[in-house]
Amino acid sequence: MSQQARKLELDVHRQDGPDSAARWQRYKVEFTARTTVADALDALALSSTSAPVAYTDGCLASACGSCTMLVGGRPLPACTTLLAELAPTRGPLRLAPLRKFPVVRDLLTSRTRLRATSARLHAYLETPAFSAKDEPKVTSDSHSALAEASALEQASVLEQASVPEQASVPEQPRSAPAHGTGATLAERIALARCTGCGACIEVCPETRQHGGFLGAAAIAAQRLVELSPGANAARSTRLARLTEPGGIHDCGSSGACVEACPESVPLDTALANAHADASSAFWRTLFRR
Template identity: 35%
Template sequence: MNDQAQRTISVRVRRQDRRGSAGYWQTFRIAHQPNMNVISLLQEIAARPVTVEGRHTAPVVYDSNCLENVCGSCSMVINGRARQACNTLVDALLAERPQVEIAPLSKFPVVRDLFVDRSRMFDALKKVRAWIPVDTYGPIGEGPVVAPEDAATRYDLSRCMTCGCCLEVCPQVNHRSEFIGPQAIGQAALFNLHPTGAMNSGPRLEALMEPGGISDCGNAQNCVKACPKQVPLTWAIGKVGRDTTLHAIRRWLMK
C-alpha cells in the first residue's frame, strides 16, 4: 500500500446524548480518501462507529439534506468556524490544522450530537411575516415589473437558505438577548422590496421595532462575513434601520 492509502484523519466530534445533557468529545480515526467533505467523514463514522480507544459507540447524529450547499441544514462549527459540512473539504481543513474538529452550532438548543433545533429562526420568519399573501383562487396575471437593479438586490437577499451561520457568529445573539438575528431582518428587507410584499411592510417594520428587533443590532458585521451565500446582510440591516425610523416618524405624525 502506498502512503496515500495508509493516511488517516483524526476527527474530534462534540457529542451530546439528549437535550439538556452534558456534552463530551469523542475522537475517531478515518481513512483518508480524495475529495472528502465533512459529510463524508460523518458517513465513515456511521459505517464504523469506533473511537480511537476502540470503544464502540452510536453513530453521530447530524442534519443534512441536499448535499449541494442549497438547503442549509448541515451547518456546524468546523475547526472553529460556522460553515456547511457538505461543501467543506477535508484537505482544506487539514491545511489549517492536523485534526478536524466538529461541533454543533452553539446558538441553538442541541437535540443530539450535531443536530440542533433551529426553531428560533423559523419563529423569527413568522414574526416578520416573511411571505407574500397570494389569492390562489383567482387569476393572478403576470408578476409586477421591477427595475433590473431592484431584481438583482432581491435575488441576492433571496439566496438565504436559513442555515443559521449568521446567528452563530453574531455576538448579539445569546441567552441574555432577545435579538431576532440578521437572517429575519434580511428576509423582511427582501419582502418589503417586492411591489406586492410592500403592501405588508408596515407590520414587518413594526415587528422589528419591538424589543429584540433592529435596534438590538450591534453592527459587528460578523454575519455578512460568515454567510455562505454572500447575502448582503449589513446592507439589509441598514435599509431596515432607515425604514423603521421613517415608519416611526410617519406613525407619530399621523396620530
C-alpha cells in the same frame, strides 16, 4: 493537486439528547483534497459499529442549511466544507453543534428559531390559496390559456404600481416594474439564496440562545418580502416589528454575519436598509407629534 490521502483526528461532540451530558469522542479519518466534512462523517457511520454521529444532510448541496455545524469553531455547512481547507496542522479538528440553537442529538440542532424570528418580523407574504378563480379556463385551446396566464402574470407584476400607505406618491411607470427586473430582481435572487443555515445568528455578538437580536437572516427575509410584488399589504406591520425589542435597534453592526454567510447573501444591504427604514420611521413619528 495532490490526491494523497492524509490522516486527521476529529473530535466530535456527542450528546444523546437535549438534556444529556455532552462528551468529546475522537475519531481518525482519512481525507483527500475533495473530502467534505459530511463525507468524513458518513465514512465513520459506515465503518463504525457504534451509534453513528447524528447530523442531518438534507440536500447535500448547501441549499437547505440543515447540516450546518461548528467546524473548527466556524459555522459551516458540512456538505460543502472541504476538510483540506480547515484541517489544522496539529491537533484534532473539532466538530460541534451550533451553540445558539438547541441540540437534538450530537451535531443535530433544532432550527425552528429561524422560522420563529422571520414570523416575528412578519417576513412573509400572505398568499391566498391556489384557487379556481386564479385558474385559466379548462380549454383545449392552448393559446387562450397562455393569454390568460400572461394577463395574470402581468397583473401581479404591476401590483407594485399602487402604494397604499403613501397615497400622494405618483404611480410608477408601467414599463419598469421595480421588483421584476434589473437590480431589484438581482437583489431578490441574492436574498433568496439564504438557506436558513443559521451561521449569521451563530456568529452575531448580539444574539443569545434565548432573546437578544433576532438575527440577520430574519432581516434579510423581511427585505426579500419588501422587494416582492404584493409587499405593500403589511408594510406598516413589518416596520413596527422591525423597531420592536430584538429588532434592528439591537443590531450592533459588527459585520460578523456578512463575513460568516456561506452563500454571500447581501446581509449588509439588508441591515443598512433596515436601519434606514427604522430611523426614517422614527423621524416621521417625531414630526407628526
